[in-house]
Every structure is written in C-alpha cells, then in structure tokens.
Amino acid sequence: xxxxxxxxxxxxxxxxxxxxxxxxxxxxxxxxxxxxxxxxxxxxxxxxxxxxxxxxxxxxxxxxxxxxxxxxxxxxxxxxxxxxxxxxxxxxxxxxxxxxxxxxxxxxxxxxxxxxxxxxxxxxxxxxxxxxxxxxxxxxxxxxxxxxxxxxxxxxxxxxxxxxxxxxxxxxxxxxxxxxxxxxxxxxxxxxxxxxxxxxxxxxxxxxxxxxxxxxxxxxxxxxxxxxxxxxxxxxxxxxxxxxxxxxxxxxxxxxxxxxxxxxxxxxxxxxxxxxxxxxxxxxxxxxxxxxxxxxxxxxxxxxxxxxx
Numbered sequence: 220x221x222x223x224x225x226x227x228x229x230x231x232x233x234x235x236x237x238x239x240x241x242x243x244x245x246x247x248x249x250x251x252x253x254x255x256x257x258x259x260x261x262x263x264x265x266x267x268x269x270x271x272x273x274x275x276x277x278x279x280x281x282x283x284x285x286x287x288x289x290x291x292x293x294x295x296x297x298x299x300x301x302x303x304x305x306x307x308x309x310x311x312x313x314x315x316x317x318x319x320x321x322x323x324x325x326x327x328x329x330x331x332x333x334x335x336x337x338x339x340x341x342x343x344x345x346x347x348x349x350x351x352x353x354x355x356x357x358x359x360x361x362x363x364x365x366x367x368x369x370x371x372x373x374x375x376x377x378x379x380x381x382x383x384x385x386x387x388x389x390x391x392x393x394x395x396x397x398x399x400x401x402x403x404x405x406x407x408x409x410x411x412x413x414x415x416x417x418x419x420x421x422x423x424x425x426x427x428x429x430x431x432x433x434x435x436x437x438x439x440x441x442x443x444x445x446x447x448x449x450x451x452x453x454x455x456x457x458x459x460x461x462x463x464x465x466x467x468x469x470x471x472x473x474x475x476x477x478x479x480x481x482x483x484x485x486x487x488x489x490x491x492x493x494x495x496x497x498x499x500x501x502x503x504x505x506x507x508x509x510x511x512x513x514x515x516x517x518x519x520x521x522x523x524x525x526x527x528x
Contacts, residue, residue, distance in 0.1 A: 220244040221419070221447055222377075224410060224434030225279040225305065225349065227312075233475035234492075235273050237468070238437060243444040245430075246276050250307045253282030253291035267299050274302060277347065281307035283319040283330065285337035296342045303374065306338060308350040308364075311383045322383035325354050328364055336371035345374035349410070349432075352395050355384040361395060362402050369403045377408035377432055387435070396426040408432050416443070416450035423451075439495025441468065462500055466523050469496035473519060483514045493519070500526055 223230060223238045225247040235246040248266060255263030269276050278301045282288045292304050308331055310321030317323075324331040339346045348368050353359035365376050378399055380391040391411025400407045409428035413419050414436040422431055436443050442460050449457055460468070472492055477485035490511055497503035506522050513519065 220430040221444055222408060222430055222432040223247060223437060223444075224377075224432045225250055225277075225307070226434055227310070228488075229438070229492075231476075231479070232268065232270060232273070233472055233479060235276065236270065236475070237441050237472060238444060239273060241441040241444040242448050243433075243437075243441075244275075245302075246273055247305055248276070248278045248301075250279045250281045250310060251291075251295075253280055253284070253288045256280075256291040256294050257287050267295060269299055269301060276301050277303035277305045279305040279307050279349070280338070281310065281315065281320045283324055283334060285333045288334050289337040289341035292338045292341045292346075296344055301344065303345045303347055304338060304342060305347045305349055305377075306335060306373075308334075308348055309379050309383075311351070311386050316383070322351050322354065325351065325360065325364060325383065326358070328360060328367055331364055332367040332371060335368050335373055339372040346372070347375045347377065347408075348373050349377040349379065349408075351379050352382045352392065355382050358382075359395070361399060365399055365403050369405050373405065375406035375408055375429070376403065377410050379434075380409070380411040393422055393426050396422070396428050400427050400429075406430060410434065413447075414443075416446045416456060419447040420451060439465075439469075439492065439498060463527055465496050465500070466527055469493055470520055470523055472496070473516065473523075477516050482516050486514045486516060486519055489519075493523070497523075497526070502526060 221244050223243050223246040227249050230249050238246055251266045252263055278295050280291055307321055308324045315321040352361045378396050380393055380395050396409045406429035408430040409422045409426050410432040413433045419431050446457050473489050476489045493510055494507050506526055509522055510519055
C-alpha cells in the first residue's frame with residue numbers, strides 16, 4: 220500500500236480526500252491529543268472527523284499515559300470508528316516531547332510498550348505505531364522498541380528512518396528499515412525521503428518493506444501517488460503536472476478548505492499549501508507574498524489565475 224503520512228496542521232479532511240482521489244491507498248489524520256479527547260476539547264473533537272470517502276483511514280493518537288490513551292482510543296472507536304488507530308511515537312517537536320509524548324517515548328521503552336498494550340487492549344480495531352530510530356545517533360533502539368510493540372499486538376510499525384535529534388534534516392537511513400523488517404514478523408511501513416516514484420521503488424527494493432508512506436513528498440504534489448502506482452506497475456513515469464493543472468488543483472483544494480473551515484480560516488490555513496503548489500513557477504514568489512496578506516477567497520483565486528496569463 221501507499222500511505223499518506225500523518226502531518227500536523229496538514230492532513231485534514233480536504234488534503235486526505237485529495238490524496239485519495241490520486242490513488243493513495245490509506246490516509247491518516249493529523250495527530251490528536253489523548254488528553255484533549257478525555258478532557259472534551261472542542262478543537263480536538265473536530266480533528267476526529269472523518270468522511271466515508273476517505274476510508275480506509277486511521278486516526279493518529281498521541282500521549283504517554285496508558286490509561287488516558289486507552290480511554291481516548293475507546294472514545295475514538297465508539298464515536299468515529301476509524302479503520303485503525305495509529306500511535307504517535309515519532310513526533311520530534313519540543314512542545315510534544317517536553318510532555319513525554321511523541322518521540323520522547325523512545326527514551327522509555329517499557330513505557331512505550333505499556334502505552335501500546337493499553338491501546339491494543341482497549342479497542343477491537345487494529346492499532347499501529349509510527350516511530351523513529353531512537354532519540355539520537357547514540358541511542359538507536361528501534362529494534363528493541365519494535366519487538367516490544369510486536370509482543371503486545373501492534374498491527375504494523377511505520378519507521379521514519381531518522382532519529383529524533385535529526386528532525387527532518389540529513390538523510391533517512393533506510394538500512395534500519397531493512398533491519399527492522401528482518402527482526403519482526405508484523406508488517407513494516409517504510410517512511411522518510413520519498414519524493415518521487417523512483418524513490419518509492421528504491422525503498423521497496425532496498426528494504427523489502429511491506430508498505431510505503433509518503434509525507435513531505437506529497438505537499439503540493441498529490442500526483443506523486445498515481446506516479447508511484449504507475450511506476451511500480453509499468454516502469455514508466457507520467458508527465459509532471461502542467462502549471463495549469465497545479466493551479467486548478469490549488470484552487471480546488473482552497474475551495475474545499477473554505478467550505479470546511481469558512482473563508483477567513485480556510486484561506487489562512489491554505490497559505491502553506493498554496494506555496495507548495497506554486498513552487499518553482501515564474502513570479503510565484505510575489506504572488507505568494509500577496510496571498511499571505513489577504514483573507515478573501517475571490518482575491519486569492521484571481522491571484523492564482525494571474526500566474527497563467
């Protein structure tokens with residue numbers, strides 16, 4: 220399968236639906252706070268919304284307290300019933316790790332195991348985990364973590380082949396994906412540095428992973444999913460999307476965001492997406508600068524159209 224990675228502030232309903240329309244097999248929500256669910260946060264509940272056309276879809280949950288994670292998982296299953304729940308053990312951002320969540324769990328393997336066990340035992344649907352190699356280069360413990368997760372019934376493990384300290388810099392070390400595949404029996408999802416169909420094929424060949432996950436490579440480029448499918452099946456690469464196609468997709472995405480979130484919020488939250496769609500186009504820098512100053516849907520559309528004149 221080709222899976223859309225969960226990305227905070229990015230993989231909302233419109234983005235997930237667009238990915239699905241380009242043959243993405245499986246999508247995952249933005250990460251959702253277990254405490255936010257338990258404490259009935261309105262914003263957190265909004266992040267749980269899914270639509271039928273997205274399925275199969277997973278909700279990604281983050282937290283470090285087994286009991287709260289279990290309670291939140293039960294709530295998710297009972298209210299939105301996703302196809303899977305994915306546990307975040309990989310987010311590197313300071314505001315997440317300072318509370319012991321995300322990749323901070325890599326520093327406490329026993330706790331990570333207890334968190335996973337609590338969620339697995341709380342729900343009937345499959346539970347997966349997305350994680351990293353370890354906290355830093357001196358503490359790569361993914362093989363130990365993975366065996367612990369496998370032992371408590373995790374359905375599959377997604378490995379972003381970087382340490383927490385790397386954030387998104389440097390190069391993902393795919394050799395560890397191969398080692399992980401050789402160590403555990405449950406499926407392994409390879410993640411990190413897939414920016415083209417050729418990257419996807421090379422990861423599969425080099426690691427023997429069961430599935431692949433695309434994150435930053437899909438930003439402004441949902442065509443990557445159909446491109447990967449075509450390249451894996453036929454060995455041929457599709458033509459890159461024209462500027463006109465990119466503009467039309469940007470406008471469609473914008474329209475979906477505005478319909479979901481309202482004009483002002485929708486336009487503001489689309490600004491980074493529009494930057495990704497327009498990357499490399501002539502005069503796009505000045506257009507992006509103007510878009511970042513306005514909140515009118517019609518004005519943004521007019522600016523996008525001006526790039527094709």
